Amino acid sequence: MxxxxxxxxxxxxxxxxxxxxxxxxxxxxxxxxxxxxxxxxxxxxxxxxxxxxxxxxxxxxxxxxxxxxxxxxxxxxxxxxxxxxxxxKTVKNRTHLDIRLDGDDKDAVRTALEKRGARFLYQGNEGPHIWYTMTDPEGNEFCVS
Structure with missing residues:
Protein backbone atom coordinates (compact mmCIF):
# COMPACT_ATOMS: atom_id res chain seq x y z
CA MET A 1 0.00 0.00 0.00
CA LYS A 89 12.11 30.73 12.56
CA THR A 90 15.69 30.86 13.86
CA VAL A 91 17.82 28.35 11.91
CA LYS A 92 18.20 27.04 8.36
CA ASN A 93 15.50 24.73 7.04
CA ARG A 94 16.38 21.03 6.84
CA THR A 95 13.74 20.67 4.13
CA HIS A 96 12.69 23.19 1.51
CA LEU A 97 10.40 23.53 -1.49
CA ASP A 98 11.70 23.67 -5.06
CA ILE A 99 9.50 25.61 -7.45
CA ARG A 100 10.03 24.17 -10.91
CA LEU A 101 9.12 26.85 -13.43
CA ASP A 102 8.56 24.62 -16.44
CA GLY A 103 9.94 27.17 -18.89
CA ASP A 104 8.92 30.46 -17.21
CA ASP A 105 11.65 33.09 -16.99
CA LYS A 106 13.55 32.60 -13.72
CA ASP A 107 14.60 36.25 -13.48
CA ALA A 108 11.06 37.55 -14.00
CA VAL A 109 9.71 35.12 -11.39
CA ARG A 110 12.45 36.14 -8.96
CA THR A 111 11.62 39.84 -9.43
CA ALA A 112 7.90 39.22 -8.95
CA LEU A 113 8.52 37.18 -5.79
CA GLU A 114 10.82 39.87 -4.37
CA LYS A 115 8.09 42.49 -4.95
CA ARG A 116 5.75 40.28 -2.88
CA GLY A 117 8.15 39.93 0.07
CA ALA A 118 10.54 37.12 -0.89
CA ARG A 119 14.26 37.65 -0.46
CA PHE A 120 16.98 36.42 -2.82
CA LEU A 121 19.84 34.60 -1.04
CA TYR A 122 22.10 33.21 -3.76
CA GLN A 123 22.35 31.54 -7.16
CA GLY A 124 23.38 27.90 -7.29
CA ASN A 125 24.26 25.60 -10.15
CA GLU A 126 25.20 22.06 -11.08
CA GLY A 127 26.55 21.96 -14.59
CA PRO A 128 24.13 23.89 -16.80
CA HIS A 129 21.29 23.72 -14.24
CA ILE A 130 20.90 27.07 -12.41
CA TRP A 131 18.57 27.89 -9.53
CA TYR A 132 17.90 30.74 -7.14
CA THR A 133 17.67 30.13 -3.41
CA MET A 134 15.26 32.56 -1.77
CA THR A 135 13.22 32.97 1.40
CA ASP A 136 9.49 33.54 1.78
CA PRO A 137 8.20 36.44 3.94
CA GLU A 138 8.76 34.41 7.15
CA GLY A 139 12.31 33.40 6.19
CA ASN A 140 11.66 29.83 4.98
CA GLU A 141 14.10 28.85 2.24
CA PHE A 142 12.90 27.70 -1.18
CA CYS A 143 14.45 27.38 -4.62
CA VAL A 144 13.29 28.58 -8.03
CA SER A 145 14.55 26.56 -10.98
Whole structure:
Protein backbone atom coordinates (compact mmCIF):
# COMPACT_ATOMS: atom_id res chain seq x y z
CA MET A 1 0.00 0.00 0.00
CA UNK A 2 1.30 3.46 -0.86
CA UNK A 3 0.57 6.51 1.25
CA UNK A 4 0.01 10.11 0.37
CA UNK A 5 1.73 12.87 2.30
CA UNK A 6 0.98 16.42 3.27
CA UNK A 7 3.75 18.98 3.64
CA UNK A 8 3.44 20.98 6.87
CA UNK A 9 5.21 24.30 7.36
CA UNK A 10 5.50 25.96 10.77
CA UNK A 11 4.40 29.60 10.61
CA UNK A 12 4.01 32.66 12.77
CA UNK A 13 1.01 33.71 10.63
CA UNK A 14 -0.28 30.61 8.80
CA UNK A 15 -3.15 32.40 7.06
CA UNK A 16 -0.94 35.05 5.49
CA UNK A 17 1.64 32.41 4.56
CA UNK A 18 -1.04 30.21 2.97
CA UNK A 19 -2.23 33.14 0.87
CA UNK A 20 1.32 34.05 -0.16
CA UNK A 21 2.18 30.51 -1.19
CA UNK A 22 -1.16 29.95 -2.94
CA UNK A 23 -0.46 32.99 -5.10
CA UNK A 24 3.17 31.92 -5.65
CA UNK A 25 2.25 28.42 -6.83
CA UNK A 26 -1.03 29.39 -8.54
CA UNK A 27 -2.79 27.08 -6.08
CA UNK A 28 -5.76 28.00 -3.90
CA UNK A 29 -6.39 28.39 -0.22
CA UNK A 30 -8.74 25.60 0.79
CA UNK A 31 -12.12 26.97 1.80
CA UNK A 32 -13.12 26.64 5.45
CA UNK A 33 -16.38 24.74 5.91
CA UNK A 34 -18.51 27.15 7.94
CA UNK A 35 -21.19 24.50 8.62
CA UNK A 36 -18.50 22.21 10.05
CA UNK A 37 -17.28 25.02 12.31
CA UNK A 38 -20.85 25.59 13.54
CA UNK A 39 -21.25 21.86 14.22
CA UNK A 40 -17.95 21.65 16.14
CA UNK A 41 -18.97 24.68 18.24
CA UNK A 42 -22.46 23.28 18.91
CA UNK A 43 -21.11 19.88 19.93
CA UNK A 44 -18.46 21.39 22.22
CA UNK A 45 -15.46 20.18 20.22
CA UNK A 46 -14.40 23.77 19.53
CA UNK A 47 -14.64 27.14 21.25
CA UNK A 48 -14.87 30.64 19.78
CA UNK A 49 -11.29 31.09 20.97
CA UNK A 50 -10.24 28.41 18.43
CA UNK A 51 -11.30 30.71 15.59
CA UNK A 52 -10.17 34.00 14.10
CA UNK A 53 -11.54 36.10 11.29
CA UNK A 54 -9.27 36.26 8.25
CA UNK A 55 -10.33 38.15 5.12
CA UNK A 56 -13.86 38.37 6.53
CA UNK A 57 -14.24 34.59 7.08
CA UNK A 58 -14.10 32.52 10.25
CA UNK A 59 -11.11 30.19 10.11
CA UNK A 60 -9.32 27.91 12.53
CA UNK A 61 -6.69 29.96 14.32
CA UNK A 62 -4.12 27.15 14.21
CA UNK A 63 -3.65 26.80 10.47
CA UNK A 64 -4.63 26.99 6.84
CA UNK A 65 -3.98 24.72 3.86
CA UNK A 66 -3.49 25.20 0.15
CA UNK A 67 -3.88 22.78 -2.75
CA UNK A 68 -3.86 22.66 -6.53
CA UNK A 69 -7.11 24.16 -7.86
CA UNK A 70 -8.07 21.00 -9.74
CA UNK A 71 -7.61 18.85 -6.61
CA UNK A 72 -9.66 20.90 -4.12
CA UNK A 73 -11.69 18.54 -1.94
CA UNK A 74 -10.23 15.36 -3.42
CA UNK A 75 -8.84 12.62 -1.19
CA UNK A 76 -5.06 12.23 -1.52
CA UNK A 77 -4.59 15.70 -3.03
CA UNK A 78 -1.26 17.49 -2.98
CA UNK A 79 -1.51 19.81 -0.01
CA UNK A 80 0.62 22.18 2.02
CA UNK A 81 -0.60 22.96 5.53
CA UNK A 82 0.68 26.04 7.34
CA UNK A 83 0.41 25.68 11.13
CA UNK A 84 0.82 28.30 13.82
CA UNK A 85 3.82 27.94 16.12
CA UNK A 86 4.73 30.29 18.98
CA UNK A 87 8.35 30.89 18.02
CA UNK A 88 9.86 32.59 14.96
CA LYS A 89 12.11 30.73 12.56
CA THR A 90 15.69 30.86 13.86
CA VAL A 91 17.82 28.35 11.91
CA LYS A 92 18.20 27.04 8.36
CA ASN A 93 15.50 24.73 7.04
CA ARG A 94 16.38 21.03 6.84
CA THR A 95 13.74 20.67 4.13
CA HIS A 96 12.69 23.19 1.51
CA LEU A 97 10.40 23.53 -1.49
CA ASP A 98 11.70 23.67 -5.06
CA ILE A 99 9.50 25.61 -7.45
CA ARG A 100 10.03 24.17 -10.91
CA LEU A 101 9.12 26.85 -13.43
CA ASP A 102 8.56 24.62 -16.44
CA GLY A 103 9.94 27.17 -18.89
CA ASP A 104 8.92 30.46 -17.21
CA ASP A 105 11.65 33.09 -16.99
CA LYS A 106 13.55 32.60 -13.72
CA ASP A 107 14.60 36.25 -13.48
CA ALA A 108 11.06 37.55 -14.00
CA VAL A 109 9.71 35.12 -11.39
CA ARG A 110 12.45 36.14 -8.96
CA THR A 111 11.62 39.84 -9.43
CA ALA A 112 7.90 39.22 -8.95
CA LEU A 113 8.52 37.18 -5.79
CA GLU A 114 10.82 39.87 -4.37
CA LYS A 115 8.09 42.49 -4.95
CA ARG A 116 5.75 40.28 -2.88
CA GLY A 117 8.15 39.93 0.07
CA ALA A 118 10.54 37.12 -0.89
CA ARG A 119 14.26 37.65 -0.46
CA PHE A 120 16.98 36.42 -2.82
CA LEU A 121 19.84 34.60 -1.04
CA TYR A 122 22.10 33.21 -3.76
CA GLN A 123 22.35 31.54 -7.16
CA GLY A 124 23.38 27.90 -7.29
CA ASN A 125 24.26 25.60 -10.15
CA GLU A 126 25.20 22.06 -11.08
CA GLY A 127 26.55 21.96 -14.59
CA PRO A 128 24.13 23.89 -16.80
CA HIS A 129 21.29 23.72 -14.24
CA ILE A 130 20.90 27.07 -12.41
CA TRP A 131 18.57 27.89 -9.53
CA TYR A 132 17.90 30.74 -7.14
CA THR A 133 17.67 30.13 -3.41
CA MET A 134 15.26 32.56 -1.77
CA THR A 135 13.22 32.97 1.40
CA ASP A 136 9.49 33.54 1.78
CA PRO A 137 8.20 36.44 3.94
CA GLU A 138 8.76 34.41 7.15
CA GLY A 139 12.31 33.40 6.19
CA ASN A 140 11.66 29.83 4.98
CA GLU A 141 14.10 28.85 2.24
CA PHE A 142 12.90 27.70 -1.18
CA CYS A 143 14.45 27.38 -4.62
CA VAL A 144 13.29 28.58 -8.03
CA SER A 145 14.55 26.56 -10.98
Missing amino acids: TYSIQIVIDSEDPHTQAGWWAETLDWRVEPTDQDFIDKMLAEGYAQQSDLIEHNGIRVWSTGEAICRPDEDGKTGRQRILFVKVPEP
